[in-house]
Amino acid sequence: MTLAGWFAALVLTVLAARLERRARCRTELVARACHELRGPLTAAGLALFSAGRHGELPSRRVAAVDLQLRRAELALTDLALAPRGARARDRVEPVAIAALLEAEAESWREVAWAHGCELVLAAPLPDAEVRADARRLSQAAGNLIANALEHGAGTVRLGARADRGRVRIEVCDDGPGLAKPIPLLSRPRGARGRGLAIVADVARLSGGALHSAPSARGARLVIDLPASS
């Protein structure tokens, strides 16, 4: 090997070692952040349970906040496993759609108010179940509601329908509608576009799909899932 070859090999070795060191450093930072998040989440969960049993919060509010805490716990596990290219294992179980959407509406109603919007839970909700991880469905519904509050306007309607073995969770708003088709909007662009990508992933991994539906005004996004038999 020539002197130039030896020099190039040395440079590559040093660069590889530096990259590995940086990767290890990032992994350690993620691990520390996850460790630090576990304490507050534990305390919040215990405080919520305590408030519920002492009647300091109505049960529907307890259920709503509990679902959001479980969603945060899931995100934490996803984050902890991300350096290994993995994510939290889903806990697939029958999920009652009406209870899920009632908890989501309870969680998001005051956020909607802060955005100058009104969040309405469209009645009647179907007496239907899907087989999925309730925390993932909460992620998906929550992201659709957050998008509608951020980009839509007026009244945001959350609802569901069950028909011919399918369950459709719908979020409609009074805003200007979607600027682009969903496949384009769900491609992350810098800090944006992750919400719809998460919704699309959850829908796909639950055996369904995310799509938009015709609407007289604003956007109407639908998570289409197979109903559990």
Place this chain on the structure above:
Amino acid sequence: MHYDDTATILVVEDDDATRTFLADNLTADGFELLVADCAKDGIRLLETKFPDLALIDVGLPDGSGLDLVRRVRDADGLASRVDPRTPLLLLSGRDGELDRIRGFERGADDYVCKPFSYPELRGRVGALLRRSGQRPRTGRVRVGELMIDPASREVTMRDTRIELSAKEFALLRTLAAEPTRVFTKEELLRGVWGFRALGTTRTLDSHACRLRKKLGIHGDQLVMNVWGVGYRLVDGLAG
């Protein structure tokens, strides 16, 4: 202190919010609670209060909860007053397989990762208490030449068996939990007799006097009267 069948749980957790809300929920479920925010206080309570179960956080400010578990398991129940069979449940922010294995290898009976669901933790506590129902509730206590075995309710002084009444035994057990501490008469009446309000102390004094006489069979001076305050077992810890 209590003497009924309510289980006493020790929580060793340095995070104030977690410790407070965990204690709040366990108390609401009918348990007696002891709390500590560091390993040192945790081991002190294990030595003096004999909890039926301990929940121990792995990350403590003055040491690892894993070391605390090992210290309990290594106790011989004789020279050390910790009961080595105390059920121990580790709470940890680390949820890796190796972390859990390490916890079990040190002697933990169960391992729960944070954040946990309280109903699940409550279920695990119940299961551990059920499984440990056959074991004696506390370990043997030795103070100098005095030996107390709560399981058999046997008391010996220099290998001589001493016969005690139920109340004398309860009084001795209370005093032996912290042999050099002065227990006020009010504390002793409430703990041993369950008196809500401070009543006459004549009953306490007569039991203490009989206990002192029985334990002094070989000339030992125990059950010291601290005038105007209460009683302590010994003036200073004997070897």
